[in-house]
Amino acid sequence: MTTPTDTIGLMLAVFAASFVECVEAFTIVLAIGLTRSWKAAIVGSIVALVALSATVAVVGVGLGTFVNAAFLQIIVGSLMLVFGLQWLRKAILRSSGLKAIHNEEKIFQEEQEAARQAGNKKHLGLDWFAFVVSFKAVFLEGLEVMFIVITFGVSASKDNPDAMFHASLGALAALPIVIIMGYIARGPLSSVPENALKFTVALVLCTFGVYWSAEGLGYFSPDHTSMEWPGGDWALLALLVLWGIISYVSVKVLRPYHKSRGLHV
Amino acid sequence: MKFIILFFRFWYDFIVGDCWQIALGVVLVLAGGAWLARTQAVTAISIPPIVGGGIVAVVLASLLITSKSKA
Numbered sequence A: 001m002t003t004p005t006d007t008i009g010l011m012l013a014v015f016a017a018s019f020v021e022c023v024e025a026f027t028i029v030l031a032i033g034l035t036r037s038w039k040a041a042i043v044g045s046i047v048a049l050v051a052l053s054a055t056v057a058v059v060g061v062g063l064g065t066f067v068n069a070a071f072l073q074i075i076v077g078s079l080m081l082v083f084g085l086q087w088l089r090k091a092i093l094r095s096s097g098l099k100a101i102h103n104e105e106k107i108f109q110e111e112q113e114a115a116r117q118a119g120n121k122k123h124l125g126l127d128w129f130a131f132v133v134s135f136k137a138v139f140l141e142g143l144e145v146m147f148i149v150i151t152f153g154v155s156a157s158k159d160n161p162d163a164m165f166h167a168s169l170g171a172l173a174a175l176p177i178v179i180i181m182g183y184i185a186r187g188p189l190s191s192v193p194e195n196a197l198k199f200t201v202a203l204v205l206c207t208f209g210v211y212w213s214a215e216g217l218g219y220f221s222p223d224h225t226s227m228e229w230p231g232g233d234w235a236l237l238a239l240l241v242l243w244g245i246i247s248y249v250s251v252k253v254l255r256p257y258h259k260s261r262g263l264h265v
Numbered sequence B: 001m002k003f004i005i006l007f008f009r010f011w012y013d014f015i016v017g018d019c020w021q022i023a024l025g026v027v028l029v030l031a032g033g034a035w036l037a038r039t040q041a042v043t044a045i046s047i048p049p050i051v052g053g054g055i056v057a058v059v060l061a062s063l064l065i066t067s068k069s070k071a
Helices: A004-035 A038-066 A069-096 A103-119 A128-158 A163-184 A194-220 A232-260 B002-015 B018-040 B046-068
Strands: none
Touching: A004 A038, A004 A103, A004 A128, A004 A163, A004 A194, A038 A069, A038 A128, A038 A163, A069 A128, A069 A194, A069 A232, A069 B046, A103 A128, A103 B018, A128 A163, A128 A194, A194 A232, A194 B018, A194 B046, A232 B046, B018 B046
16 A cells, blocks of 8 residues: 555655756766757757666566566665665765765866867768767666666555656656756756765665565575565664664764875865 | 677676675675575574675675775
8 A cells, every 4th residue: 555655755766866867967968969969969868768768668567567576676676775885885985075076067078078079970960979978878877767767666566556657757857857957057057966865865775775675585485475574664764764874974984084094086 | 799798898887886895795695695585594584684784784894995995
Protein backbone atom coordinates (compact mmCIF):
# COMPACT_ATOMS: atom_id res chain seq x y z
CA MET A 1 0.00 0.00 0.00
CA THR A 2 1.51 3.30 -1.05
CA THR A 3 0.80 6.72 0.44
CA PRO A 4 1.05 10.18 -1.19
CA THR A 5 4.11 10.76 1.05
CA ASP A 6 5.86 7.71 -0.50
CA THR A 7 5.09 8.98 -3.99
CA ILE A 8 6.29 12.51 -3.22
CA GLY A 9 9.43 11.12 -1.56
CA LEU A 10 10.14 8.95 -4.61
CA MET A 11 9.62 11.87 -7.01
CA LEU A 12 11.71 14.29 -4.94
CA ALA A 13 14.66 11.89 -4.70
CA VAL A 14 14.68 11.30 -8.46
CA PHE A 15 14.06 15.01 -9.14
CA ALA A 16 17.11 16.04 -7.05
CA ALA A 17 19.37 13.50 -8.81
CA SER A 18 18.06 14.55 -12.22
CA PHE A 19 18.41 18.27 -11.39
CA VAL A 20 22.13 17.92 -10.62
CA GLU A 21 22.80 15.94 -13.80
CA CYS A 22 20.69 18.35 -15.91
CA VAL A 23 22.79 21.28 -14.64
CA GLU A 24 25.99 19.47 -15.67
CA ALA A 25 24.65 18.54 -19.13
CA PHE A 26 23.17 22.03 -19.60
CA THR A 27 26.60 23.65 -19.08
CA ILE A 28 28.10 21.63 -21.95
CA VAL A 29 25.13 22.01 -24.33
CA LEU A 30 25.07 25.77 -23.65
CA ALA A 31 28.81 26.10 -24.38
CA ILE A 32 28.41 24.12 -27.62
CA GLY A 33 25.26 25.99 -28.69
CA LEU A 34 26.82 29.42 -28.13
CA THR A 35 30.15 28.54 -29.75
CA ARG A 36 29.17 26.20 -32.61
CA SER A 37 25.55 25.51 -33.60
CA TRP A 38 22.31 25.66 -31.62
CA LYS A 39 20.59 23.38 -34.16
CA ALA A 40 23.16 20.57 -33.78
CA ALA A 41 23.32 21.00 -29.98
CA ILE A 42 19.52 20.76 -29.63
CA VAL A 43 19.17 17.82 -32.07
CA GLY A 44 22.00 15.97 -30.24
CA SER A 45 20.28 16.53 -26.89
CA ILE A 46 16.87 15.41 -28.16
CA VAL A 47 18.29 12.23 -29.75
CA ALA A 48 20.03 11.41 -26.44
CA LEU A 49 16.79 11.95 -24.48
CA VAL A 50 14.88 9.64 -26.85
CA ALA A 51 17.59 6.95 -26.50
CA LEU A 52 17.46 7.25 -22.70
CA SER A 53 13.64 7.03 -22.60
CA ALA A 54 13.66 3.89 -24.76
CA THR A 55 16.27 2.28 -22.48
CA VAL A 56 14.25 3.09 -19.35
CA ALA A 57 11.14 1.53 -20.92
CA VAL A 58 12.88 -1.68 -22.08
CA VAL A 59 15.14 -2.29 -19.06
CA GLY A 60 12.58 -1.16 -16.47
CA VAL A 61 9.73 -3.30 -17.76
CA GLY A 62 12.07 -6.27 -18.38
CA LEU A 63 13.48 -6.20 -14.86
CA GLY A 64 10.12 -5.75 -13.21
CA THR A 65 8.46 -8.54 -15.20
CA PHE A 66 10.97 -11.35 -15.64
CA VAL A 67 13.27 -11.29 -12.60
CA ASN A 68 12.66 -13.04 -9.24
CA ALA A 69 11.69 -10.45 -6.58
CA ALA A 70 14.56 -11.22 -4.19
CA PHE A 71 17.12 -11.34 -7.01
CA LEU A 72 15.76 -8.03 -8.31
CA GLN A 73 16.41 -6.48 -4.89
CA ILE A 74 20.06 -7.50 -5.12
CA ILE A 75 20.47 -6.02 -8.62
CA VAL A 76 18.63 -2.83 -7.74
CA GLY A 77 20.24 -2.52 -4.30
CA SER A 78 23.76 -3.14 -5.64
CA LEU A 79 23.36 -0.54 -8.39
CA MET A 80 22.06 1.98 -5.87
CA LEU A 81 24.93 1.18 -3.55
CA VAL A 82 27.59 1.56 -6.23
CA PHE A 83 26.21 4.93 -7.38
CA GLY A 84 25.25 6.10 -3.91
CA LEU A 85 28.61 5.26 -2.34
CA GLN A 86 30.51 6.92 -5.20
CA TRP A 87 28.40 10.08 -4.87
CA LEU A 88 28.64 10.04 -1.06
CA ARG A 89 32.41 9.57 -1.09
CA LYS A 90 32.87 12.46 -3.54
CA ALA A 91 30.44 14.69 -1.60
CA ILE A 92 32.31 14.00 1.69
CA LEU A 93 35.69 14.65 0.04
CA ARG A 94 34.39 17.89 -1.55
CA SER A 95 32.82 19.13 1.69
CA SER A 96 36.03 18.44 3.61
CA GLY A 97 38.22 20.13 0.99
CA LEU A 98 40.02 17.00 -0.19
CA LYS A 99 38.46 17.26 -3.65
CA ALA A 100 37.72 20.33 -5.78
CA ILE A 101 34.09 21.51 -5.88
CA HIS A 102 32.43 21.04 -9.30
CA ASN A 103 32.91 24.38 -11.07
CA GLU A 104 30.31 24.94 -13.83
CA GLU A 105 31.89 28.27 -14.87
CA LYS A 106 35.29 26.63 -15.44
CA ILE A 107 33.77 23.65 -17.31
CA PHE A 108 31.79 26.09 -19.47
CA GLN A 109 34.95 27.95 -20.47
CA GLU A 110 36.88 24.72 -21.16
CA GLU A 111 34.06 23.38 -23.37
CA GLN A 112 33.90 26.65 -25.31
CA GLU A 113 37.66 26.57 -25.90
CA ALA A 114 37.50 22.95 -27.11
CA ALA A 115 34.54 23.79 -29.38
CA ARG A 116 36.44 26.71 -30.98
CA GLN A 117 39.44 24.52 -31.79
CA ALA A 118 37.49 21.54 -33.23
CA GLY A 119 37.14 20.90 -36.98
CA ASN A 120 34.12 21.76 -39.14
CA LYS A 121 32.95 18.34 -40.33
CA LYS A 122 29.26 18.16 -41.41
CA HIS A 123 26.95 15.12 -41.47
CA LEU A 124 23.22 15.13 -42.29
CA GLY A 125 23.41 18.91 -42.49
CA LEU A 126 24.56 19.17 -38.86
CA ASP A 127 27.74 20.46 -37.27
CA TRP A 128 28.99 16.98 -36.31
CA PHE A 129 31.22 18.07 -33.41
CA ALA A 130 28.36 20.02 -31.81
CA PHE A 131 25.94 17.10 -32.32
CA VAL A 132 28.28 14.44 -30.87
CA VAL A 133 29.40 16.49 -27.85
CA SER A 134 25.81 17.46 -26.98
CA PHE A 135 24.59 13.88 -27.45
CA LYS A 136 27.37 12.49 -25.24
CA ALA A 137 26.83 15.10 -22.53
CA VAL A 138 23.08 14.48 -22.28
CA PHE A 139 23.35 10.69 -22.69
CA LEU A 140 26.14 10.18 -20.13
CA GLU A 141 24.66 12.50 -17.48
CA GLY A 142 21.22 11.05 -18.22
CA LEU A 143 22.46 7.47 -17.85
CA GLU A 144 23.01 7.97 -14.11
CA VAL A 145 19.52 9.43 -13.80
CA MET A 146 18.16 6.50 -15.82
CA PHE A 147 19.67 4.00 -13.38
CA ILE A 148 18.18 5.92 -10.46
CA VAL A 149 14.75 6.06 -12.16
CA ILE A 150 14.87 2.32 -12.87
CA THR A 151 16.14 1.29 -9.44
CA PHE A 152 13.67 3.45 -7.50
CA GLY A 153 10.83 2.82 -9.96
CA VAL A 154 11.16 -0.96 -10.12
CA SER A 155 11.61 -1.32 -6.36
CA ALA A 156 8.68 0.92 -5.46
CA SER A 157 6.46 -0.78 -8.06
CA LYS A 158 5.83 -3.64 -5.57
CA ASP A 159 3.52 -1.29 -3.63
CA ASN A 160 2.80 1.29 -6.32
CA PRO A 161 2.11 0.06 -9.87
CA ASP A 162 2.69 3.60 -11.22
CA ALA A 163 6.06 4.01 -9.48
CA MET A 164 8.07 3.91 -12.72
CA PHE A 165 5.83 6.61 -14.19
CA HIS A 166 6.17 8.75 -11.04
CA ALA A 167 9.97 8.30 -11.00
CA SER A 168 10.19 9.26 -14.70
CA LEU A 169 7.98 12.29 -14.03
CA GLY A 170 10.27 13.40 -11.18
CA ALA A 171 13.31 13.08 -13.45
CA LEU A 172 11.69 14.89 -16.40
CA ALA A 173 10.43 17.76 -14.19
CA ALA A 174 14.02 18.86 -13.60
CA LEU A 175 14.68 19.46 -17.30
CA PRO A 176 12.39 22.47 -17.97
CA ILE A 177 13.32 24.00 -14.61
CA VAL A 178 17.04 23.88 -15.45
CA ILE A 179 16.38 25.30 -18.94
CA ILE A 180 14.28 28.17 -17.53
CA MET A 181 16.90 28.89 -14.83
CA GLY A 182 19.61 28.85 -17.49
CA TYR A 183 17.59 31.23 -19.68
CA ILE A 184 17.14 33.63 -16.74
CA ALA A 185 20.80 33.39 -15.72
CA ARG A 186 21.97 33.71 -19.36
CA GLY A 187 24.88 31.42 -18.54
CA PRO A 188 26.01 28.27 -16.71
CA LEU A 189 24.20 27.61 -13.41
CA SER A 190 27.26 28.01 -11.21
CA SER A 191 25.29 29.11 -8.14
CA VAL A 192 23.32 25.84 -7.85
CA PRO A 193 24.42 24.03 -4.64
CA GLU A 194 25.38 20.87 -6.56
CA ASN A 195 27.38 19.28 -3.76
CA ALA A 196 24.56 19.68 -1.22
CA LEU A 197 22.06 18.16 -3.66
CA LYS A 198 24.40 15.29 -4.50
CA PHE A 199 24.99 14.73 -0.78
CA THR A 200 21.23 14.43 -0.16
CA VAL A 201 20.64 12.06 -3.07
CA ALA A 202 23.68 9.99 -2.08
CA LEU A 203 22.31 9.54 1.46
CA VAL A 204 18.98 8.31 0.06
CA LEU A 205 20.68 6.00 -2.47
CA CYS A 206 22.96 4.50 0.19
CA THR A 207 20.04 4.01 2.58
CA PHE A 208 17.86 2.17 0.07
CA GLY A 209 20.87 0.46 -1.49
CA VAL A 210 21.93 -1.20 1.78
CA TYR A 211 18.31 -1.98 2.69
CA TRP A 212 17.38 -3.68 -0.58
CA SER A 213 20.64 -5.45 -1.31
CA ALA A 214 20.67 -6.98 2.20
CA GLU A 215 17.01 -8.01 1.85
CA GLY A 216 17.75 -9.49 -1.57
CA LEU A 217 20.41 -11.81 -0.13
CA GLY A 218 17.47 -13.98 0.84
CA TYR A 219 17.60 -15.22 -2.76
CA PHE A 220 20.56 -17.37 -1.68
CA SER A 221 18.74 -18.82 1.33
CA PRO A 222 17.11 -22.27 0.99
CA ASP A 223 13.60 -20.79 0.45
CA HIS A 224 14.75 -17.96 -1.94
CA THR A 225 12.64 -15.33 -0.17
CA SER A 226 13.72 -11.82 0.88
CA MET A 227 15.47 -11.29 4.23
CA GLU A 228 13.82 -9.20 6.95
CA TRP A 229 15.53 -6.26 8.68
CA PRO A 230 15.07 -6.00 12.45
CA GLY A 231 12.30 -3.41 12.90
CA GLY A 232 11.00 -3.87 9.32
CA ASP A 233 10.67 -0.58 7.38
CA TRP A 234 11.86 1.41 10.43
CA ALA A 235 15.31 0.14 9.57
CA LEU A 236 15.23 2.55 6.58
CA LEU A 237 14.99 5.53 8.93
CA ALA A 238 17.74 4.11 11.13
CA LEU A 239 19.98 3.62 8.08
CA LEU A 240 19.33 7.17 6.86
CA VAL A 241 20.26 8.58 10.27
CA LEU A 242 23.33 6.33 10.40
CA TRP A 243 24.56 7.48 6.96
CA GLY A 244 23.91 11.10 7.98
CA ILE A 245 25.99 10.71 11.16
CA ILE A 246 28.80 8.91 9.31
CA SER A 247 28.93 11.66 6.66
CA TYR A 248 28.85 14.48 9.23
CA VAL A 249 31.60 12.90 11.33
CA SER A 250 33.70 12.08 8.23
CA VAL A 251 33.57 15.69 7.01
CA LYS A 252 34.43 16.98 10.51
CA VAL A 253 37.35 14.56 10.86
CA LEU A 254 38.73 15.06 7.33
CA ARG A 255 38.43 18.88 7.19
CA PRO A 256 41.08 19.72 9.84
CA TYR A 257 43.16 16.84 8.49
CA HIS A 258 43.14 18.57 5.10
CA LYS A 259 43.90 22.04 6.60
CA SER A 260 46.71 20.85 8.86
CA ARG A 261 48.55 19.40 5.88
CA GLY A 262 47.95 22.46 3.73
CA LEU A 263 46.46 20.45 0.87
CA HIS A 264 45.53 22.33 -2.26
CA VAL A 265 43.06 20.81 -4.72
CA MET B 1 38.22 -5.45 -30.97
CA LYS B 2 38.71 -1.74 -30.29
CA PHE B 3 34.95 -1.30 -30.00
CA ILE B 4 34.69 -4.13 -27.45
CA ILE B 5 37.50 -2.61 -25.35
CA LEU B 6 35.84 0.81 -25.52
CA PHE B 7 32.48 -0.74 -24.59
CA PHE B 8 33.82 -2.47 -21.49
CA ARG B 9 35.97 0.55 -20.58
CA PHE B 10 32.87 2.75 -20.69
CA TRP B 11 30.90 0.48 -18.36
CA TYR B 12 33.90 0.06 -16.03
CA ASP B 13 34.27 3.85 -15.76
CA PHE B 14 30.52 4.28 -15.35
CA ILE B 15 29.93 1.65 -12.67
CA VAL B 16 33.29 1.37 -10.88
CA GLY B 17 34.34 5.01 -11.38
CA ASP B 18 37.52 6.38 -9.87
CA CYS B 19 37.39 4.28 -6.69
CA TRP B 20 37.64 0.57 -7.45
CA GLN B 21 38.03 -0.19 -3.74
CA ILE B 22 34.36 0.67 -3.12
CA ALA B 23 33.11 -1.57 -5.95
CA LEU B 24 35.33 -4.45 -4.81
CA GLY B 25 34.33 -3.92 -1.18
CA VAL B 26 30.60 -3.98 -2.03
CA VAL B 27 31.03 -7.20 -4.04
CA LEU B 28 32.98 -8.87 -1.20
CA VAL B 29 30.48 -7.82 1.49
CA LEU B 30 27.50 -9.01 -0.58
CA ALA B 31 29.28 -12.27 -1.42
CA GLY B 32 29.90 -12.78 2.30
CA GLY B 33 26.24 -12.04 3.01
CA ALA B 34 25.17 -14.51 0.31
CA TRP B 35 27.38 -17.17 1.91
CA LEU B 36 25.86 -16.51 5.33
CA ALA B 37 22.35 -16.75 3.86
CA ARG B 38 23.13 -19.98 2.01
CA THR B 39 24.90 -21.76 4.88
CA GLN B 40 22.62 -20.31 7.60
CA ALA B 41 25.77 -19.86 9.70
CA VAL B 42 24.01 -17.08 11.65
CA THR B 43 20.32 -16.30 12.24
CA ALA B 44 18.57 -14.78 9.20
CA ILE B 45 17.56 -11.60 11.08
CA SER B 46 21.19 -10.78 11.85
CA ILE B 47 22.40 -10.94 8.22
CA PRO B 48 21.08 -7.50 7.05
CA PRO B 49 22.74 -5.57 9.94
CA ILE B 50 25.99 -7.49 9.38
CA VAL B 51 25.91 -6.59 5.67
CA GLY B 52 25.08 -2.95 6.50
CA GLY B 53 28.02 -2.82 8.90
CA GLY B 54 30.28 -4.27 6.22
CA ILE B 55 29.23 -1.61 3.69
CA VAL B 56 29.84 1.18 6.23
CA ALA B 57 33.31 -0.28 6.87
CA VAL B 58 34.00 -0.24 3.10
CA VAL B 59 33.12 3.46 2.86
CA LEU B 60 35.20 4.41 5.90
CA ALA B 61 38.17 2.41 4.58
CA SER B 62 37.92 4.08 1.15
CA LEU B 63 37.82 7.56 2.77
CA LEU B 64 40.84 6.67 4.88
CA ILE B 65 42.76 5.42 1.82
CA THR B 66 41.88 8.59 -0.15
CA SER B 67 42.83 10.96 2.67
CA LYS B 68 46.16 9.18 3.17
CA SER B 69 46.94 9.22 -0.56
CA LYS B 70 46.13 12.95 -0.84
CA ALA B 71 48.47 13.77 2.05
